[in-house]
Amino acid sequence: MSGAELALQNLTSPMVLFFALGAFAALMRSDLTIPEAVAKTLALYLMLSIGFKGGVEVAKSGIDATMLLTIAASIVLSFAIPVIGYALLRATTRLSAVDAAAVSAHYGSISIVTFVAATEVVRGLGLTFEGYLIAIAAVMETPAIVSALLLARRGSKADGVKAESGESLPALLREVAFNGSVVMLVGSFLIGWISGERGMAMIAPFVIDPFRGILCLFLLDMGLVAGRGLRQSGKVLTPPALAFGIYFPLISASLAALFCLMLDLSVGGAALLITLAASASYIAVPAAMRLALPEANPALYLTLSLGVTFPFNLTLGIPLYVWIAGAVAG
Amino acid sequence: MQMHPKKRIEIIVEAPVLHRLTDLLDRLDATGYTVVPVLGGRGRGGSWTREGLATDAGRMVMVVVVTGEERLDAILQPVFSLVTRQIGIVTVSDVMVMRAEHF
Numbered sequence: 001m002s003g004a005e006l007a008l009q010n011l012t013s014p015m016v017l018f019f020a021l022g023a024f025a026a027l028m029r030s031d032l033t034i035p036e037a038v039a040k041t042l043a044l045y046l047m048l049s050i051g052f053k054g055g056v057e058v059a060k061s062g063i064d065a066t067m068l069l070t071i072a073a074s075i076v077l078s079f080a081i082p083v084i085g086y087a088l089l090r091a092t093t094r095l096s097a098v099d100a101a102a103v104s105a106h107y108g109s110i111s112i113v114t115f116v117a118a119t120e121v122v123r124g125l126g127l128t129f130e131g132y133l134i135a136i137a138a139v140m141e142t143p144a145i146v147s148a149l150l151l152a153r154r155g156s157k158a159d160g161v162k163a164e165s166g167e168s169l170p171a172l173l174r175e176v177a178f179n180g181s182v183v184m185l186v187g188s189f190l191i192g193w194i195s196g197e198r199g200m201a202m203i204a205p206f207v208i209d210p211f212r213g214i215l216c217l218f219l220l221d222m223g224l225v226a227g228r229g230l231r232q233s234g235k236v237l238t239p240p241a242l243a244f245g246i247y248f249p250l251i252s253a254s255l256a257a258l259f260c261l262m263l264d265l266s267v268g269g270a271a272l273l274i275t276l277a278a279s280a281s282y283i284a285v286p287a288a289m290r291l292a293l294p295e296a297n298p299a300l301y302l303t304l305s306l307g308v309t310f311p312f313n314l315t316l317g318i319p320l321y322v323w324i325a326g327a328v329a330g
Numbered sequence: 331m332q333m334h335p336k337k338r339i340e341i342i343v344e345a346p347v348l349h350r351l352t353d354l355l356d357r358l359d360a361t362g363y364t365v366v367p368v369l370g371g372r373g374r375g376g377s378w379t380r381e382g383l384a385t386d387a388g389r390m391v392m393v394v395v396v397t398g399e400e401r402l403d404a405i406l407q408p409v410f411s412l413v414t415r416q417i418g419i420v421t422v423s424d425v426m427v428m429r430a431e432h433f
Contacts, residue, residue, distance in 0.1 A: 286387030
């Protein structure tokens with residue numbers, strides 16, 4: 001399938017169309033809302049389902065050297081991406097060292113929802129992927145925060161500004177590593193791994209059948225959130241910062257694609273690793289940044305990751321990453 | 331009815347800081363506090379609302395502490411040190427309470 005056909009297929013999928021509906025409703029200032037508690041429940045369901053399915057896959061396939069190499073590669077990616085992002089932001093925008101470091105931390109970390117959406121695209125194409133990529137998603141949450149804090153400290157010193165984090169790094173990392181979505185994802189993954197196909201046979205009607213419908217509802221809510229972010233984007237983002245939200249995921253994706261050349265991943269697995277590298281966090285890292293770098297402007301990084309990069313990845317990025325994966329893996 | 335003068339500390343702060351703040355209040359032996367979700371508002375950075383946020387990072391909460399004047403500085407100083415770099419407001423006001431022994 002060509003890149004254009006992939007993009008068209010993705011853009012006309014119910015998931016993306018519901019996302020677009022949510023964004024449209026928010027831009028039109030409609031009163032359409034998903035109650036907060038419902039949105040949280042939907043997110044928990046998605047984590048449970050994707051984690052459990054990944055665990056069952058690993059129970060079937062077992063652990064191999066590729067898994068360990070992929071985990072190592074993902075840690076390197078999560079450390080390295082913020083360094084590149086920070087350098088580009090400092091070179092192309094007028095962001096302070098602290099703001100640039102906070103933004104780059106979001107891009108080194110990952111978006112679980114983008115990952116979940118990508119798994120559906122991969123499955124929709126009849127591709128399979130390595131179940132342990134669920135664990136990779138969890139592994140990639142935290143290293144970027146360490147990178148970003150080091151960058152902020154160094155950059156602020158150079159600027160003559162004090163940006164000492166009032167937070168102890170271990171406490172912060174523990175908080176990110178054990179945030180609700182990671183616990184649910186990794187916990188479900190382990191439960192799926194332990195219970196295997198027998199467990200899947202027991203709860204398949206719950207974790208498989210309603211998955212796509214619930215993903216549509218969740219993405220409708222994400223569309224509403226992203227639409228509100230888009231409304232803000234003109235107020236808080238300069239054109240170079242806005243451009244960063246589009247071009248930087250492509251740079252991260254290219255870096256991940258280079259790693260995929262060296263790893264023995266399937267096309268589906270490579271597409272997901274590339275998607276993880278290209279996605280930007282908007283749940284765990286923003287909260288961590290409010291604690292570690294409170295001087296950084298939250299409107300800036302939330303608008304960029306949620307209002308710019310997330311919609312880009314969901315609509316055009318994922319099909320592009322699948323296409324790249326087809327060229328570098330398999 | 332007899333009423334007793336006390337001080338009310340009102341801290342509006344970002345939700346990610348909440349646990350640190352309540353832990354601090356526990357350590358400072360504040361006799362009690364109340365946590366209230368904040369729906370929205372308008373400040374120096376413009377208006378904001380709790381509605382439709384995907385993360386705690388954009389949410390605010392209000393923590394209310396009522397204490398005797400003699401304990402005010404002992405609570406206020408460390409609280410201020412914790413929240414001074416965060417987005418938020420700290421106010422202190424005079425209030426009257428019915429049961430002085432509770433505070």
